[in-house]
Amino acid sequence: MNSQKESMTSPLARLGELARSVGTGNVSRAVDAVGERRAAEAFANRRRMPRLQRVFGPLTVFAAAAAAIAIFGLQITHRSVSWTVDGAPVGEGTYISPVQKEAAVRFSEGSEITVQRGSRLRIAEAGAKTVKAVLEVGTSRVRIAGASPVGFKIEAGPFSVSPSAVASLMVEWLADELLHVVIYEGETSVYGTPSPLKLHAGQQVSANARDGTVEVGPVAAPAILNSTVPPEVQREPAPPLSSDEPAPALAPALPSASSGARRTSWSDAVGAGDYATVLRDAERRGISSVLADAPLADLVALADAARLSGRIEVGKRALSAERTRFARTNAAKDAAFFLGRIADDQEHLLSSALTWYETYLSEAPHGHFAAEAFGRKMVALSRHSGRAAARETAVEYLKRYPGGPHAAVARDLSE
């Protein structure tokens, strides 16, 4: 018995090693940032409730809660904020993606969001107390009117930017991972960073969702991450170039390795908005050769640079190479989502987009882009096959993501 027990002990210890090696508890920075924000909110909410419970008896608490629910119910049907886009009324959830010139979203209480051309934003929610805008890509300038009764929240990936009353700021969200906020007037809180930030006029912050880097500094200091969207991204799409043609010189070249200066990585170049250098380097080496040999980080950077420069074919090839060569990685799973977005937004191939969104959701059902992929799948399905076909997906979306960026569209489709 004892020898049998002893023989069992070490193998069971190896099962323990298996559990510790696979279940480390580590998650991506983006997931951790979301968790941190939820925990901070839970802490703030927990502080309010105990005082109420101490002062009032249980029955009064119940009555107050019932009244609050009734008031909330009235508020969600009584929308006090309306808005127009360039003067015309637009429904909640409609994408605002100006091509020729910037688009002005004006709210009835006086605030304004200006969406730069080449960018993509939608008003996900406009209640009596909160307006939530989702910046999917690009740049928007936000001006909050004095004494606005409404709280504004601009969401970009895992980050959330909440300006105070009387504020003027710029919010940029690039390559699905880079947030840049510049505060010109008033105060703004930024959530989703390792710790929430409160910024004042004259400050700027750059945050990378992928590696958790956050940099805060004055607006006057030279920004490490380029604060403006390269004008090339804002132009109308250039005539398609073959992948063998050199890209036009769009930005000053970064120091080359041969000069003895430290070579800037492609990831850093994308982070700085210098997509042209990445594309030029790749073409100098030969796109096919890069796709076959480059490490994953470079493939990811090339895919991002290509997508954001309108070089769709190169972008697709780079994303496909990620999936082929690094099949089990999170980047490869994310690539399925980006391929869906290209098919959806640039190629307008809804069938293909649906296939890619479903691929992503089956590979990474709780991945960083899961809510976005599910919402986009729902929208694509409604456009491809009609509202009835999307209803079940809409109902499922509301179950999974009741407060998600596509919740308003889902509610509409589920009726």
Place this chain on the structure above:
Amino acid sequence: MVPKLRLLPAVGEATPTSDTPDAELYHRLVRGEPRAAVLAWRAYSLMVRGLVVRALGPNADVEDRVQDVFAVFFRKIGALKDPTALRSFLFGITLREISTELRRRRVRKWMQLSNTGEPVDTVTSDDENARHAFERLHKVLGSLDTRGHLAFVLRHFEGYELVEVAEALSCSLATVKRVLSAVETRVWSLAAQDPYLAPYLEPKAIEG
């Protein structure tokens, strides 16, 4: 990966740190300082999440369970009298939440309710075999009762001594020994029949 926070000259907040001693963090939480929750998260979320995913397996709503733990922790922090026992207080809450979830699973299984939770991407190994083995191991653990499951996890995953396991489960040392003896035999028997787990039981460690 450790997040990098760099402040350019003269402005910005102080660099957040996860080195806050337990007692100082306790006092901040009790005073209700807004940043205390963030400091607590940065200090303990990895510990909590690791225990949750090792105890409940990959097919669990890990992030939601972690949030449940922190919600209870924040609500009950005032009940803790010894500030230096903050970590073990949180550990105890985590264990209770895990126990509740295990009981919930038994009810769902008994009532044949489908588990709507989908696999969570919290397992970090690139070794496909190890990931499968981990999933299979949790299927085996799913056949144990709640106390046996927790005793096995604490003893063999977390490396606790028998006395510590007894304290964590609020039972006697004799009971823990009896429970562990039964579950170890069962886990061994089921794992030996599983093609992914059997290699871990190979006789290279046979002694005596």
